Amino acid sequence: MMPVMFYVALSAVLFTIGALGVLIRRNPLIIFMSVELMLNAANLAFAAFASSYGKLEGQIFVFFVMTVAAAEVAVGLALLVAIFRTKHSINIDEMNSLKG
Amino acid sequence: MTADLIVFSVLALAAIATALGMLLSKNAVYSALFLVLNFGTVAIFYILLNAPFIAMSQISVYAGAIMVLFLFVIMLLGTDVLPVSKALPWQRPLAFILALVLAGESVYLLFIRKAASGEIPQPVETFGSPKEIGLALFSQYLLPFEITSILLLVAMVGAIVLTQKEKK
Numbered sequence: 001m002m003p004v005m006f007y008v009a010l011s012a013v014l015f016t017i018g019a020l021g022v023l024i025r026r027n028p029l030i031i032f033m034s035v036e037l038m039l040n041a042a043n044l045a046f047a048a049f050a051s052s053y054g055k056l057e058g059q060i061f062v063f064f065v066m067t068v069a070a071a072e073v074a075v076g077l078a079l080l081v082a083i084f085r086t087k088h089s090i091n092i093d094e095m096n097s098l099k100g
Numbered sequence: 101m102t103a104d105l106i107v108f109s110v111l112a113l114a115a116i117a118t119a120l121g122m123l124l125s126k127n128a129v130y131s132a133l134f135l136v137l138n139f140g141t142v143a144i145f146y147i148l149l150n151a152p153f154i155a156m157s158q159i160s161v162y163a164g165a166i167m168v169l170f171l172f173v174i175m176l177l178g179t180d181v182l183p184v185s186k187a188l189p190w191q192r193p194l195a196f197i198l199a200l201v202l203a204g205e206s207v208y209l210l211f212i213r214k215a216a217s218g219e220i221p222q223p224v225e226t227f228g229s230p231k232e233i234g235l236a237l238f239s240q241y242l243l244p245f246e247i248t249s250i251l252l253l254v255a256m257v258g259a260i261v262l263t264q265k266e267k268k
Contacts, residue, residue, distance in 0.1 A: 001104070001219045001220065001221070001222070002104050002105070002108060002148075002219065002220045003217075003218070003219055003220075004216050004217070004218045004219060004220055005210055005214075005216045005217065006108060006112075007145070007149065007220070008210060008215075008216040009206070009210055010112045010115065010116075010145075012203070012206035012210065013116055013119075013203075014115065014116070014119055014138075015202075015206075016199055016202050016203045016206070017116070017119040017120060017123055018119070019198075019199060019202055020123065020195060020196070020199040021122070021123045023191070023194075023195030023198065023199065024123075024191075024192055024195045024196075025123070027128060029128050029131075029132075029170065029173065029174055029177070030122075030123075030128060030131050032170070033122060033131055033132065033135050033170065034122075034123070036135065036162070036166065037119055037122065037135065037138065040138070040139065040142055040162070043142075043154075043158075044142055044145060044146075047145070047146055047149045047151045047154060048149055048216075048220070049216075050149075050151070050228075051149040051150045051151065051220050051221070051227075051228075052218040052219065052220055052221075053218070054221065054227065056227070056228065056232060056233065056236050057236075059151050059153070059154050059228055059233060060233065060236055060237065060241055062151070062154050063154065063157065063233070063237070064244060064248060066157060066158070066161050066162070067161075067248045067251065067252060068248075068251065069161075069162075069166065070161060070165065070166055070252070070255070071251050071252055071254070071255035072255075073166050073169060073170070074169065074255045074256065074258075074259045075255050075258045075259055075262070077169060077170070077173045077259075078258065078259035078260075078262040078263045079262055080173060080177065081173060081176065081177070081262070081263050082262045082263060084176075084177050090177055
């Protein structure tokens with residue numbers, strides 16, 4: 001019997017690390033990874049509450065978050081490759097115009 | 101309780117250390133590999149939380165598919181280290197302050213407001229099994245499940261269209 005608070009606290013720590021990664025890193029690949037870390041932290045909290053309340057809905061939601069994350073990564077990385085083709089750089093400071 | 105606590109503490113330390121390693125690595129490949137380790141520890145947490153199906157999909161979808169995609173793109177775009185930005189000198193201190201505020205908010209909610217009370221019960225054999233999840237997905241949650249397939253199709257078409265070379 002573990003308090004559910006431990007899991008939610010760990011989830012909060014991981015989410016904070018992910019948010020910090022989005023703010024301080026300049027490599028868009030690392031920023032994407034930090035976003036994945038934040039989605040993962042939210043999933044952990046969902047699974048913890050699902051287990052605590054004995055309801056399956058939390059786990060179903062984790063499943064949907066995973067598919068959305070997979071779609072997001074596929075489109076995001078394709079965008080990065082397209083930007084790299086036109087600008088020959090992936091520095092996030094140079095991505096300041098929508099025009100190719 | 102004590103055995104559970106030891107397992108939890110070791111895994112939590114591993115999860116936080118790998119997350120920090122992901123954040124602090126200069127090389128993007130190391131970051132990706134640290135993130136794979138992090139997803140692995142989170143998968144073990146899912147098993148501890150009576151969610152074996154979610155744990156297996158975590159391994160196959162996150163640690164398998166998504167991270168392989170990341171590694172492919174890192175190899176494609178090169179692993180050169182970007183210079184520190186001169187454009188926004190105040191951004192880094194501000195980022196640390198905002199992260200501290202976020203951490204403070206979660207400490208307030210969890211430890212002072214006690215927003216998350218309750219216990220994780222002992223594992224039950226049926227709860228969270230693939231059979232249970234499948235039954236729920238194909239009966240009560242059939243419409244969201246089908247919409248998910250359309251979302252994945254759109255993402256696939258989008259990725260192909262975006263990376264397509266323009267025809268001259």
